[in-house]
Amino acid sequence: MYKSVVLLSGGMDSYTALLLELRDTPPSSLLALSVNYGQKHLVEVEFSKEQASRLVVRHVVSSVVLPGENNGALLGQPRRELDESASGFFVPFRNLLLITLGASMCQQIGARRLVLGCNLEDSQGFPDCKPAFIRYAELSLRESGYQIEIATPLVGMRKSEVRDLLYSLGGSLDQTYSCYLGMVPPCGRCPACIGRSGQ
Numbered sequence: 001m002y003k004s005v006v007l008l009s010g011g012m013d014s015y016t017a018l019l020l021e022l023r024d025t026p027p028s029s030l031l032a033l034s035v036n037y038g039q040k041h042l043v044e045v046e047f048s049k050e051q052a053s054r055l056v057v058r059h060v061v062s063s064v065v066l067p068g069e070n071n072g073a074l075l076g077q078p079r080r081e082l083d084e085s086a087s088g089f090f091v092p093f094r095n096l097l098l099i100t101l102g103a104s105m106c107q108q109i110g111a112r113r114l115v116l117g118c119n120l121e122d123s124q125g126f127p128d129c130k131p132a133f134i135r136y137a138e139l140s141l142r143e144s145g146y147q148i149e150i151a152t153p154l155v156g157m158r159k160s161e162v163r164d165l166l167y168s169l170g171g172s173l174d175q176t177y178s179c180y181l182g183m184v185p186p187c188g189r190c191p192a193c194i195g196r197s198g199q
């Protein structure tokens, strides 16, 4: 019997959310869902596979193709157009899409809880990480006929606090990958690299 689906990107936040969920839930009651949506930093999906494997959590990778070519820097816009602020990496409607895929997974396996790793800095930089957006998304699921709670346990936490929590739960940063530019080793300059380093 499944209790929760955790959206697992391979990055620090969602991995911490997964470890947190495992405090109260056995691995056999969790499913981790990762999504390949054409992001440049696809290496993060490889990290998500290792994370789920390490924690003995069932893992599903879903692939979607976003239409058009102007979906933001994460999906490969030319470098010269790249806005290196967090907003330059915003993929419109991404979280709505991820929530829909997560809810679909919940519905299929009978889970009633969908866990996202949104944190305080995400909610300041990305409109679809804000508590109001999450609340309305949950209402939309309910109006669709499914009682699925969307849990964002990190939403009040800064990146530095998430990092501390990650270590307190037995994880470490080198088990995660977040670089928006998809560089190996990580670039150290993009908002994701800067955020996780606590600068």
Ligand SMILES: [Zn+2]
Residues within 6 Å of the ligand: 178, 179, 180, 181, 182, 186, 187, 188, 189, 190, 191, 192, 193
């Ligand atoms: Zn980076």
